[in-house]
Amino acid sequence: MNSRGGSEPKSRVVRRPALLIGGTAVALLLLALLAVCEHGFGEAALRSIVRGTARVAVTLFSLTFATSSLHAVRRSHATKWLLANRRYLGLSFALAHTDHLLSLLALGVCFPDPFVDDLDSATLIGGGIAYAFLFAMAATSTNAAFRMLGAGRWRALHTVGSYYIWLIFAFSYLSLVSESAGAVAFTVILVIALLLRLARLFHESRKPG
DSSP: OOSSOSSOOOOSSOOOHIIIIIHHHHHHHHHHHHHHHHHOSSHHHHHHHHHHHHHHHHHHHHHHHHHHHHHHHSOOHHHHHHHHTHHHHHHHHHHHHHHHHHHHHHHHHHOHHHHHHHOOHHHHHHHHHHHHHHHHHHHTOSHHHHHHHOHHHHHHHHHHHHHHHHHHHHHHHHTTTTTOHHHHHHHHHHHHHHHHHHHHHHHHHTSOO
16 A cells, blocks of 8 residues: 555565555554453443544554655665565554444444434445545555556555545544544644655755756
């Protein structure tokens, strides 16, 4: 899941798909267990899991979204590692955000009032489109999919999808900044990720040829 091409750049840095995806799965499981230990089985635990999975997802998304720009700004072993593993960062984000969706569905089924009443068509449609992009990008995060779609269509899907998901995250956290310090922090992270992307695009546009 990246917008710069189907194949990751050649690097001596070791790729760690199992570390990233498996580590994300373990973190999500621990998050759920801690919520149940703190709140018991009930609505409070589910709401805690919803919040936690959203925070894990937006963190992984921001890293994926800004990795190539971070590497361009400051080359280091860490940014090389992130760049080499960007595909797996994206798939880890897809895992976390899918878990977030499942948590929301569980909350809506088990404790519909007032959760379901608070939903509106804009939220459902906007979020639904974001998940459609997410699943399409995850399903095409292979070299085979890149070859099948062609470079132009593949990049268009991953570029439009990543910016759309950024917009949904930004809108969601901006709407909560007056209620939560955490929302302020994640809004800042998203803005920094976007500025890094835009700075790199501007720099590349000024290169001769």
